[in-house]
Amino acid sequence: MFDMARRKTTTPLPDDFEERIVDIDVSAEMRTSFLEYAYSVIYQRALPDARDGLKPVQRRILYAMSEMGLRPDRGHVKSSRVVGDVMGKLHPHGDTPIYDALVRQAQPFSMRLPLIDGHGNFGSPDDMPAAMRYTEARLAKAAMLMVESIDEETVDFRPNYDGQEVEPTVLPSAFPNLLVNGTTGIAVGMATNMAPHNLVEVVAAARHLLKHPNASLDELMRFIPGPDLPTGGTIIGLDGVRDAYQNGRGTFRMRAKVTIEQVTPRRKGLVVTELPFNVGPERVVTKIRELVQSKKLSGIADLRDLTDRHKGLRLVIEIKNGFIPEAVLDELYRLTPMEETFGINNVALVDGQPRTLGLRELLHVYVNHRIDVVRRRSAFRRRKREERLHLVEGLVVALLNIDEVIQVIRSSDDSAEARRRLMEIFELSETQAVYILDTPLRRLTRYDKLELDQEKATLIEEIAALTALLSSDDKLRALVSKELADVAKAYGTPRRTVLMESSGVSRTAAVALEVPDDPCRVLLSSTGLLARTLDAGPISGEGERSNHDVLVSVVDSTVRGEIGVVTSLGRVIRVSVVDLPVLPSSASPPSLSGGHPVSEYVTLGQGETVIGLGALTPDGPGLALGTAQGVVKRVVPDYPANRDDFEVITLKEGDRVVGVTELTSEAHDLVFITSDAQLLRFPASSVRPQGRPAGGMAGIRLDPAATVIWFGALDPALPSHVVTVAGSATALPGTQTGNAKVADYAEFPAKGRATGGVRAQRFLKGEDALIIAWAGPAPAKGVTETGRPVELPTEIGRRDGSGSPLPHAVTAIGGALGTTAAVPAASPPPAAEEDASL
Template identity: 80%
Template sequence: MAESRPRLDIGTMFDMARRTTTPTPDEEFEERIVDIDVSAEMRASYLEYAYSVIYQRALPDARDGLKPVQRRILYSMSELGLRPDRGHVKSSRVVGEVMGKYHPHGDGAIYDALVRMAQPFSMRLPLIDGHGNFGSPDDSPAAMRYTEARLAPAAMLMVQSIDEETVDFRPNYDGQETEPSVMPSAFPNLLVNGTTGIAVGMATNMAPHNLSEVVAAARHLIRHPDATLDELMRFVPGPDLPTGGSIIGLQGVRDAYESGRGTFRMRARATVENVTPRRKGIVVTELPYNVGPERVVTKIKELVNAKKLTGIADLKDLTDRHKGLQLVIEIKNGFNPEAVLDELYRLTPMEETFGINNVALVEGQPRTLGLRELLSVYVEHRIDVVRRRSAFRRRKREERLHLVDGLIIALLNIDEVIRVIRTSDDSSQARARLIETFSLSEIQANYILDTPLRRLTRYDKLELDREKETLQAEIDELTAILSSEDRLRTVVSGELAEVAKTYSTPRRTVLLESADVVRTAAVPLEVADDPCLVLLSSTGLLARTTDASPLGGEGERAQHDVLVSVVRATIRGEVGAVTSEGRMIRVSVVDLPALPPSANPPTLAGGHPVSEYVTLEPGEHVVGLGGIDLDGPGLAIGTAQGVVKRVVPEYPANRDEFEVIGLREGDTVVGAVELTSADHDLVFITSDAQMLRYPASQVRPQGRPAGGMAGIRLEGDARVIWFGSVDPSLEARVVTVAGSATALAGTQTGAGKVSDYADFPAKGRATGGVRAQRFLKGEDTLLLAWAGPAPAKAVSSTGKPVPLPEEIGRRDGSGVRLLHGVAAVGGALGAGPGYTGSAHAEGADGAASPSDGTPDEQSEATQIF
């Protein structure tokens, strides 16, 4: 067992470390230990840290609107010569320059600040011209080694005349370089671009504004120093966000302009449009500040899946660099788009709150500033910059004028000047003799001695005279500016006007006093929840109807389609589309087109492809419809391998799609029908022409995951090609079409046969059935089959009617050669509830497959359905 060691406290460990440390020569003579009060040390250290964060990191200066890291980035790029007329350089080079000389706080913070200054959705007037992936409101930018940057034209206004002693410089962190304490800032950057930052015990959050509006307010304040807030708000009515949108409720804006704190609501800009010929939609073109489309899309999907947001059929993000932001939200039929839009504003980031907190540094102290104070601080700073710039320029021109005067004296006395220089022993004697002979200053004498002889010509005398006049005029102009406060203010105002003229852009954000009247909840309006029938045709078209009269008709003029399924429902209810893979997908009935009342000749106009309502996997197709909220015997399913199943009608309420049968490997669903009575027959017809019928009551209902039970016994390679339900009390027919399994699809019309359903005896479940058609020479399989209420109808792939042979009295007789190819067989349209479906011609792979609803197949069928 390991020996336990005594635990040492921190004081004991410190004493041991001190005793074991080898003393330095000084420590051998004197022990230097200073007792410090921990609370006092913590208080002093924390205050020093807090001040450093506030002053050196998080808060902007009210004069130029820049945080220290932003100011250092702009200054470094200016020193590197990364002007708008130069090429881009790697962002990592800029970050390294800034971190090495001015900002030793990590490359991440520097690059984040650089990226933000380059993002047009973050800055109303970007200061960095970025090249590469600088991110989006939803995504982070690429790494600094992949992006490039240079100064934007607006950034040149920030550093303009910085080399003319317009601002003070201070040592950098190690004293080896100097950096500006503030930028000259030729435009009110803090108000135009806004800022955000979190310090210790305080934070700032300032909204961007329109450049021309802010400049107009600043110029008004220059002319009228006693201007009130109401007067300034005539020029700056509210923020102008980079992403546009709308601002709702201006009282919060006025509070912020008055006290420096306030809130307002930002709202996306959206319009209601016809996004498809049959649906209206909401098109979103602008989002609130700092809100990205992916965030909105994700939130809408969450709300729709949680059933907290209704009325939305589809959502598409069509945003690209050419059209800009474009979110298309399709609205279900019967829902009020304006009401859905109100719900989107209420529940999603399409409406956000912006809290203004105008905290900035004024003379090194954090202050909360209103609009007037912010403009006043900037105006005073700009006046000081122009004053210092004017004084610098006047001094430089006076110095140049002094040199020009000396050079003119030398030209007027050129011979004497040459004689004095030639007779002098050295340059020092020549300088002294020139000063004494011509009453020159030492600077003038040195300049004359340094001037090449080629400059001492008659033409240079004329140029010097003109330069002297120009310099004198400029000096007089600068003196007038410096000697008159009104003249100085006029210069500042004129320069601001020129900046606004060059760089201003139209307002993007709409200002609204209050929101529109809130509408009712997003529920179907003006659509009664009446009973209806949902129809699925053989060419893959969906529709609903409340008309009780027959939908079919007789005669050659009656172009028609045949039905796969008819299900009872209500207009505000749902039905389920059952697919060949055993899935059920919810479909909202109110979204389906309503068929018009019966006409003469019969017509079924307005059906739409099922692909518009459900999303299918490759090779998957819809085989039938089932009721979602119906009470009854439930859904009956038959598969290609002879499995039958009755599904207990208990479907999950929180899922849009779910499994209704557990299929074996290689098996598919060939038919699905919503039973209206357990006394109806379930019917199987196989590829080897066997037909089996028995009451649905022989099949025990099972839960959704169950795999069903044996429905029909198959022989050899036979498979089920049709499954459905028939009411034995009605007059019904059985239609079969035989052909060759080896023939190419679409090359044979087949031999058709129509029989009386009553000729086929009922047998037990899982038996082999009876023969439905005798094969002739060259026939070895059924191409399609169907059983249902009379009269039977056949259509081609284009929806045109195809004549069927007359009924024969023998159930196992042979067929009659058809004149035209048959794509589908079914009962008359409008056969009513309990109709089981249609039969489809086999595809190339031998599996029964309905039409995909291609344009060729629907060219005529969609005219009537």
């Protein structure tokens, strides 16, 4: 290592030396050079001035654009032209930092009140802007407030880097730009990071400070409760904000604005409309995908970025069924940039020195600067008016003595003599005499005399007002306050960021991420609606009906379990229970008004209809099926776990399933009701369980023209009813009311399997078939196609008696919970009607 270094010096050399070598200490040279570099970065690049809130490059951009005439009422020009003008005249650095500073001042997501009106691609929180040769710019209306009255000696100017131009040391800044727009910068050994605020709030605090110079921080925070970020969002916890306002340093947490919505008919989702400051949607999307792929985040089914320039930010996070959206949101806040920390470090230049400032100090610096600007502007305007008044008074003298003035001018050898003689004869100053000589004769008329008198009076009045203003500190402060109020009225916008005093403790410790696997009940209505209850408790009273609708099938399950939808073709289609909409607690009668059509969960073939539901547990009771051709089958519950749909019976050609039930006991009866009014009941123990491919066995013997219209299972120990409705087989479904009969189930004797059964209703004239039938625990309920209730006849004792006329056509019949309802044998369950169960 060398302790010494050598360098050439620019000191003039003596005549007897060709060059001089100076030995210097390396450590001293490094210390001096580093200090010079640090000084340059701190004062000329990274830190803003506390008065106008601008770094040198930002100030130079605004001043240069103002000098170029790029006002809001003029057209845009290429950004490269602005950058070149700034770099060539004012900023001795590269074009990249100049363009970066210009771009930031044009971005509405970076600045609370943008100062540049950009045209073209100026970037997004995720993307870089287009090159300067593609974009255009001009000053925004708010920027005109920054340079307003700069030509009235309101601020000091200094030479530029080469001494050929001048530049302002600070801008007049008609609004508190540093607090409104914030700033960020990294210097040597220090940094600044200031949050944006709401213009209306900051102006209100500044006006209060103007009126009450000794106002406390608590008083000012009544006007400025916290930052107001350009991208909105939510600030959680204000303790850090108060620390920053008190001492100049503090931190707070920013959260995205999220709502929980029904994003699809079957799923809820998190809709993000606002993100934390300086966070873009692509960054959030990328992080979420990484977490999902690494299995560190569960419960997200899909993620879509629907952001556009018209609707703004819209990030849709679809939540899997079975997961609690609020708990997933807490995980997103914890693991992704949807929650970020902002560290406030209010470092700015005050009188050329870097200082850490609290809210009160920042406002004081700006208010004092603005008072000084208005004072200097008023003094400049008074001086200009005094100078004009002096000229007007001289011109008035010339008009009053116009003939003598003309004679003096005509008799003078040159302008110098004319000026001297005018000064001597009419006691004018040199300035007045020169102005009279320069004034065209056409202005020296009687009308101009009147105008000059009026102008003189106006000037005297204005000079007096400006003198009174400059001599009164209270009037000066009042004028500054009024101008700030006008700015807030013209450019103020509502607050975007929500402030929350709460610390925002995550709820994941108290709320599970997934929905617990609690017992529940799955319901299928006659109008084709599918839903689940919150638990598997008993449903009392009108539990068998749902908004005048009857239940076709009821199955016990668990929230995270699966049930099977059985179709008329003998297929079972798996459906996750957690995907089903939830009904209110079973303590009150259920309403399927929130149910979803079963067609949203299963895909059916042509002519295929839904018959009922069944549990898919391996140790369950198994299903019992009945077909239109009289076949009965008990299915062994060996359902395949890796298939979404499978067959549970092999049907003969032209046959179809008309009824399905869960058989909970072999002591129950299996019941067939046929179209020719025959009812057969026999014990379930007489039917042996069979595997899924089996075709079943004979259940009831049918006449050649008869078919089975209802099949189910009943507990013979419970009081039950048999409801049959007779009519014409040739009538269209739903067009005839028919004659209904209600009989006691005990009136029907049990017979053996594969026999013909007994008569359930005697046909009257015009009747030749049963159009609907049902058997189950009392009481029985009937509904129309739209789900409206129909009063059924009272029970009669004779099982083979005739029926009574119905007021309306019945399309479904149901009873107490646990029984199945009857639907017309010739048609599927009708679609849900809006005026019924939907």
